[in-house]
Amino acid sequence: MNLKLMNKKRVLQCIQKHEAISRAEIAVKVQISKPTASLLVDELISEKWVIEKGNGESTSQGGRKPIQLYFNAKAGYILGADIGGTKVKAILCDLRGTIIAESEFNTSRYLQSGLLSQLAFEVEQMIQKSTIKMQEILGMGVGIPGVTESKSGLIIDAPSLNWVQYPFLTEAKRYFSFPIYIDNDVNAAALGEQWLGNAQNKKNVLFIAVGTGIGSGIIINNQLYRGATSAAGEIGYMVTNKNDMKSAFRPIFQRYGYLESVAGGKSIGINLTEAIQKQPDHPLYEQAMKEELSGELAFSLAEKGDKLAEAVIEDAIEHLAYGIINAASLLNPEVIILGGGVFKSADYILPKLRSMITHYLPSAVKLKTSQLGEKAGVLGAVSLFLHEHDSLLHYQYEGDYY
Incomplete structure (x- = not known):
């Protein structure tokens, strides 16, 4: 990268971090000359990345008040899509992550007939309703629940979508004219929490999503860690009981891992159902004999003191x-963010988790739930675009300058 472009990115990042700010203050913080700072600011203003507003406070010697500079969050817009096994969520937002429009549709309904075609329709509708011009759309980030090759755009394996070796980006180019970047959905959520959530200003982050399956996104030294075959963070495949390794382990779904088969939301529901089926005097015995009970019901019962539900959930939490x-022992993150459907019952789970983790870990680590909640995936997809797309905003991996 040439020096001028690098300094221009640094100036823009400085304005984002420290608005309202003057040209003179930028020169000091970025450690460049005042004329250079002023020239770069003028370029950023002409390109609509930066806007000027009002006047700041006068200097201690008096004199003219400096003009204050602000980042223009409306300089462009980004789409984010979170393709889940149940729902596809999509948003249109500005460069600060303020959501302008959002949409969602059922995954299974369109999986066979054309999921990307439906996503393109939803995107078109959002853009039209927002009155934003197509040329203002910088591009889209997409989170996908499976092993994803970001560079090639190939979905290696996404069990909940039944996608194996699926050429996502090749197919997407038939429907979208702007740049698209894809990654595992939990990787995207980790970036979202670092951008706007409970991992802001943290360079080493572990995001763990616990729903039907269990996955994690890893950020090391401010960079998303994908691993040799793009399968890093598949914490759902961890084995947490040595005795089960000696027996014929059967995953809860085909191609699912051990941990998600014993601690995911689906497995909690199945284990509760089986436990109640052995207790004819349980109030839900008849229901359990007819249908599979849900993980949500298990937590509801446990919070009311149901001993069977408590035992099932205690086992999953362990x-x-x-x-x-x-x-955490391996990665030593600054913060662990917990997300996914299971953590709707965070008040019940977190104290128990904290007690065990504190007891065993060599050093303390902050354990928090996702601040972005159900929007972690779509906002994370937007953050993914900002990280991957080569523009003046692409500086997150270059480190802090001041």
Whole structure:
């Protein structure tokens, strides 16, 4: 990267971090000359990345008040899509992550008939309703629940979508004219939490999503870690019981891993159902004999003191804690963010997890739930675009300058 472009990116980043700010203050913070700072600011203003507003406070010697500079979050817009096994969520937002429009549709309904075609339709509708011009759209980030090759755009394996070796980006080019970047959905959520959530200003982050399956996104020294075959963070494949390794382990779904088969939301529901089926005097015995009970019901019963539900959830929490302890011991993150559907019951789970993790870990680590909640995936997809797309905003991996 040439020196001028690098300094221009640094100036823009400085304005984003420290608005309202003057040209003179930028020169000091970025450690460049005042004329250079002023010239770069003028370029950023002409390109609509920066806007000027009002006047700041006068200097201690009096004199003219400096003009204040602000980042223009409306300089462009980004789409984010979170393709889940149940729903596809999409948003249109500005460069600060402010959501302008959002949409969602059922995954299974369109999986066979054309999921990308439906996503393109939803995107078109959002753009039209927002009155934003197509040329203002910088591009789109997409989170996908599976092993994803970001560079080639190939979905290696996404069990919940039944995609194997699926050429996502090649197919997407038939429907979208702007740049698209894809990654594993939990990787995207980790970036989202670092951008706007509970991992802001943290360079070493572990995001763990616990829903039907269990996955994690890893950020090391401010960079997303994908691994040799783009399968890093598949914490759901951890084995947390040595005795089960000696037996014929059967995953809860085909191609699912051990941990998600014993501690995911689906497995909690199955284990509760089987436990109640052995207790004819349980109030839900008849229901359990007819249908599979949900993980949500298990937590509801446990919070009311149901002993069977408590035992099922305690077992799941133990397995989850072992997985977190092993991952945190290896990665030493500054913060662990917990997300996914299971953490709707965070008040019940977190104290138990914290107690176990604190007991076993060599050093303390902050354990928090996702601040972005159900929007972690779509906002993370937007953050993914900002990280991957080569523009003046592409500086997150270059480190802090001041």
